[in-house]
Amino acid sequence: MKSNNIVGASVPRKEGRDKVTGKAVYIDDMSMPGMLHGATVRSSVPRARITGITLGSGVAWDEFVIVYAKDIPGKNCIALITEEQPCLADGVVNHPEEPILLLAHPNRHLLFKAMQAVQIEYEPLPAVFTIDDSERQDPIIWGTDNVFKRFLIEKGDVDSVWSKADYIIESEYTTGAQEQLYIENNGVIASFDADTGLTLWGSLQCPYYVHRALKTLCGLPEHKVRVVQTETGGAFGGKEEYPSIIAGHAALLAMKSGRPVKIIYDRMEDMAATTKRHPSRTRHRTAVSRDGKILGGEIEFVIDGGAYTTLSPVVLSRGTIHAGGPYHWPNIRIRAKAVATNAPPHGAFRGFGAPQSLFAMERHMDRIAATVGISPVEVRQRNFLRPGQSTTTDQIIDEPIDLDRLLGRGLDLADYEAKRRQFSVQNKSSRLKRGIGVATFLHGAGFTGSGERYLASEVALEGCADGTVRILVSSTEFGQGTNTVLCQVAAETLGLPYEDVAIAPPDTSNVPNSGPTVASRTVMVVGKLVQSAAEGLRQTLLASGLAAGYSRQQFRDACSKYVAEHGALKSWAKYQAPPGVFWDDEKYRGEAYAAYSWAVYIAQVAVDLSTYSVTVEDFVALQEVGKVLHPLLSRGQITGGVAQGIGYALYEKVAWEKGRMQNGQMTNYIMPTSADLPDIRVYFEELGNEHGAFGAKGIGELPMDGPAPAIVNAVEDALGIPFNSVPLLPEDIFSAVSAAESSASQELPQGVR
Amino acid sequence: MSTSGGMCDVSFSVNGATRTVRVYPMERLLDVLRNQLGFTGAKEGCGEGECGSCSVLMDGELVNSCLVPALQANGAQIVTIEGLAEGPRLHTLQKAFLDCGGAQCGICTPGMILASYYLLMRKPSPTVEDIREALSGNLCRCTGYMQIFESVAEAAKQSQTGK
Numbered sequence: 001m002k003s004n005n006i007v008g009a010s011v012p013r014k015e016g017r018d019k020v021t022g023k024a025v026y027i028d029d030m031s032m033p034g035m036l037h038g039a040t041v042r043s044s045v046p047r048a049r050i051t052g053i054t055l056g057s058g059v060a061w062d063e064f065v066i067v068y069a070k071d072i073p074g075k076n077c078i079a080l081i082t083e084e085q086p087c088l089a090d091g092v093v094n095h096p097e098e099p100i101l102l103l104a105h106p107n108r109h110l111l112f113k114a115m116q117a118v119q120i121e122y123e124p125l126p127a128v129f130t131i132d133d134s135e136r137q138d139p140i141i142w143g144t145d146n147v148f149k150r151f152l153i154e155k156g157d158v159d160s161v162w163s164k165a166d167y168i169i170e171s172e173y174t175t176g177a178q179e180q181l182y183i184e185n186n187g188v189i190a191s192f193d194a195d196t197g198l199t200l201w202g203s204l205q206c207p208y209y210v211h212r213a214l215k216t217l218c219g220l221p222e223h224k225v226r227v228v229q230t231e232t233g234g235a236f237g238g239k240e241e242y243p244s245i246i247a248g249h250a251a252l253l254a255m256k257s258g259r260p261v262k263i264i265y266d267r268m269e270d271m272a273a274t275t276k277r278h279p280s281r282t283r284h285r286t287a288v289s290r291d292g293k294i295l296g297g298e299i300e301f302v303i304d305g306g307a308y309t310t311l312s313p314v315v316l317s318r319g320t321i322h323a324g325g326p327y328h329w330p331n332i333r334i335r336a337k338a339v340a341t342n343a344p345p346h347g348a349f350r351g352f353g354a355p356q357s358l359f360a361m362e363r364h365m366d367r368i369a370a371t372v373g374i375s376p377v378e379v380r381q382r383n384f385l386r387p388g389q390s391t392t393t394d395q396i397i398d399e400p401i402d403l404d405r406l407l408g409r410g411l412d413l414a415d416y417e418a419k420r421r422q423f424s425v426q427n428k429s430s431r432l433k434r435g436i437g438v439a440t441f442l443h444g445a446g447f448t449g450s451g452e453r454y455l456a457s458e459v460a461l462e463g464c465a466d467g468t469v470r471i472l473v474s475s476t477e478f479g480q481g482t483n484t485v486l487c488q489v490a491a492e493t494l495g496l497p498y499e500d501v502a503i504a505p506p507d508t509s510n511v512p513n514s515g516p517t518v519a520s521r522t523v524m525v526v527g528k529l530v531q532s533a534a535e536g537l538r539q540t541l542l543a544s545g546l547a548a549g550y551s552r553q554q555f556r557d558a559c560s561k562y563v564a565e566h567g568a569l570k571s572w573a574k575y576q577a578p579p580g581v582f583w584d585d586e587k588y589r590g591e592a593y594a595a596y597s598w599a600v601y602i603a604q605v606a607v608d609l610s611t612y613s614v615t616v617e618d619f620v621a622l623q624e625v626g627k628v629l630h631p632l633l634s635r636g637q638i639t640g641g642v643a644q645g646i647g648y649a650l651y652e653k654v655a656w657e658k659g660r661m662q663n664g665q666m667t668n669y670i671m672p673t674s675a676d677l678p679d680i681r682v683y684f685e686e687l688g689n690e691h692g693a694f695g696a697k698g699i700g701e702l703p704m705d706g707p708a709p710a711i712v713n714a715v716e717d718a719l720g721i722p723f724n725s726v727p728l729l730p731e732d733i734f735s736a737v738s739a740a741e742s743s744a745s746q747e748l749p750q751g752v753r
Numbered sequence: 754m755s756t757s758g759g760m761c762d763v764s765f766s767v768n769g770a771t772r773t774v775r776v777y778p779m780e781r782l783l784d785v786l787r788n789q790l791g792f793t794g795a796k797e798g799c800g801e802g803e804c805g806s807c808s809v810l811m812d813g814e815l816v817n818s819c820l821v822p823a824l825q826a827n828g829a830q831i832v833t834i835e836g837l838a839e840g841p842r843l844h845t846l847q848k849a850f851l852d853c854g855g856a857q858c859g860i861c862t863p864g865m866i867l868a869s870y871y872l873l874m875r876k877p878s879p880t881v882e883d884i885r886e887a888l889s890g891n892l893c894r895c896t897g898y899m900q901i902f903e904s905v906a907e908a909a910k911q912s913q914t915g916k
Contacts, residue, residue: 012852013856015859016856017843019859020843021834021847022794022795023794026793026796028796180894181894182860183804183858184798184858232858233796233860234857234858267799267800267801478858479857632854632900635854635900636896636897636900639898640894641897643896643898665799665803666798666892667803671892673890674891674898674901
């Protein structure tokens with residue numbers, strides 16, 4: 001195979017030209033003849049029995065299409081891991097904004113009036129809104145104990161370590177909900193025809209998730225449901241599971257009316273009704289030796305799943321496995337659970353549980369350092385996982401990662417030691433307190449444990465009549481660069497110019513199920529399959545007479561000839577678990593991920609004691625991600641993830657009131673603007689990875705994990721006050737600084753103030 | 754301007770061509786551009802003037818078209834993202850956004866490019882601080898903005914050197 005150096009080069013984004021010219025077609029840019037607009041009437045209360053639904057006066061109801069739960073042709077559920085979440089509430093609501101009935105009308109403006117005229121009568125039921133409430137089990141709102149899922153990880157003998165410890169360090173950490181805030185709201189169009197079936201176009205990550213949900217909901221056979229992803233304006237996990245709901249709604253309206261139906265959420269509906277990052281609470285109890293070595297510990301990790309199971313068990317799984325960070329735990333017990341509350345279900349968001357448990361771990365490392373009296377750097381160096389050692393799930397680290405070296409490079413890039421010294425001097429005489437904080441962490445790529453084996457993803461490559469090649473996958477583009485990178489992989493493998501490879505639109509009637517576009521799996525797992533299918537296609541043509549060392553034209557001719565003679569040229573590849581990979585779903589032990597990415601993030605902050613606001617002044621993001629296939633896109637993934645992480649740490653607070661988001665607007669839910677961010681400096685190390693296409697590992701989620709702890713560690717460095725929750729807002733800092741000042745003054749003798 | 758049934762005719766130019774549309778006076782310019790005239794490059798992200806995805810130029814000023822009543826556009830000259838490229842030839846800014854990674858999911862890109870265009874019109878050689886300030890009304894959730902700043906700086910450089 002000749003290398004044409006496409007992999008590793010920053011080739012132009014495949015759909016980039018359409019995006020910069022405004023020609024890219026997003027779902028709200030589409031329209032169809034006879035199309036109706038759909039809307040969702042939602043619950044205004046957190047938990048209640050529905051005792052009546054009245055269509056009020058003043059609306060020409062006969063012009064409207066109305067769908068109730070009883071109109072659902074198949075099973076009233078959103079099929080995912082479980083089938084317990086109803087598509088439309090039937091007699092009971094379990095969270096604010098739960099869909100109750102659907103309306104459609106040709107005039108979008110009349111829908112709003114009609115929605116206001118629908119009266120729902122409720123008989124309220126008691127509800128729970130926080131993890132603590134849910135644990136009290138009064139009332140029970142889900143199952144027998146308000147718990148969706150539990151995991152237990154045990155390694156070594158943690159009960160034996162406490163007596164040997166020089167220090168036992170305990171603390172609790174919490175993280176808030178976070179809105180994905182893709183700039184394109186959720187939206188779909190559904191169209192139904194009795195002969196051809198149901199077609200759904202939409203802004204979504206996982207066409208086959210939607211396909212499955214629609215089959216179940218609409219009672220249609222496999223071949224009568226077609227799902228097509230349109231250009232998608234950001235997703236970040238927020239379009240992983242939720243689109244099945246809005247797709248279901250549009251499908252029901254389209255089936256009942258016989259006309260195409262478009263549903264586009266406005267920002268407030270999207271913020272209030274769709275998923276967010278799970279709030280979490282983590283408790284650490286750690287046995288540490290005099291020199292700062294972890295002897296063992298217990299971690300209790302709890303996430304708030306909202307009202308239905310949805311993806312919470314899987315989010316919990318990833319959070320649990322990442323809870324121990326990149327450290328060696330000779331003994332550990334991790335108890336984890338996802339609990340129910342009467343809020344809209346929390347869901348997938350970049351990082352998927354890991355940002356929560358890693359925030360706790362990385363804050364706790366600084367607490368250990370402070371207690372033992374060593375630096376945040378030393379405590380990490382003394383506990384890093386090293387090749388040959390095992391993770392909390394007993395996975396042996398078999399890649400040559402050198403975290404000491406990675407950390408050393410990060411510290412140099414950030415000028416850490418000099419700045420720390422400098423700030424400790426300058427802070428004494430300034431209202432502007434500077435600090436610098438470190439987070440070291442890992443992120444597993446691909447589905448957890450046996451997940452990839454169950455998924456059994458498939459891809460195909462198609463040689464076209466004109467001699468070019470098309471990739472057929474259900475993997476979707478939503479900004480990260482799927483289209484571009486998969487084409488690079490295929491072109492490199494085939495020895496063709498990048499321009500000669502295209503990617504087919506993700507349409508379930510035309511592409512195989514290559515799994516969902518989530519979990520940092522696309523480049524590593526799907527990319528490897530594309531590589532394999534491309535190799536198969538190449539071998540087929542070589543066997544049919546294409547000369548080795550072929551030119552572009554020779555390939556084209558051979559491909560065209562093959563298609564002319566055989567009707568088609570397709571090469572398939574299907575995922576097979578590498579031999580020797582072991583995972584025990586019961587005991588939660590074994591090879592949790594085929595590969596990990598590793599990172600050192602360092603944040604420099606300034607806390608202004610006049611406004612109590614925190615500014616991130618410098619940010620170093622250094623990571624080992626296997627081979628970087630596209631430097632420009634990779635760096636863009638990191639800067640984008642870091643920006644979201646800075647928002648998570650310092651700006652983005654969901655204000656809850658009885659399970660409903662109160663600040664569902666961009667005016668009062670604050671994400672970072674171009675004026676709020678530091679220069680985000682990105683650096684890569686490239687160790688390669690035998691499991692990924694051309695040595696790639698996952699990259700998409702990693703940058704979400706590190707910023708929050710690095711920033712809060714930096715704030716502690718600046719103020720000497722530990723904060724254990726994010727988001728950390730000026731009012732939180734004001735309260736803590738005021739409390740510290742007043743307790744300090746009380747401790748001083750009279751007259752010293 | 755004529756009116757009937759609460760609606761009125763308004764005329765304005767879009768990318769150099771005059772258009773006359775019958776609208777409700779308070780209809781949003783964004784909806785008129787997208788739904789009546791087919792300029793779908795302007796996007797709705799928030800509907801309240803926070804995100805800048807619906808940015809267009811109106812008489813040389815950068816506006817959020819979700820906040821402009823159609824009536825107010827009467828007689829105005831509007832430039833949308835569709836008006837920047839000359840045929841197949843991309844505008845320097847469009848090319849720079851493509852080359853420097855300034856567009857990821859693309860939904861903020863039209864507004865972001867128009868806000869950058871507005872900046873470069875006033876300040877052909879902006880500093881990074883100028884760029885940060887000028888784009889602070891356009892939200893991007895994908896890029897973390899770094900490659901957008903670089904795109905604008907690159908476009909400024911290209912325009913200066915006349916390439």
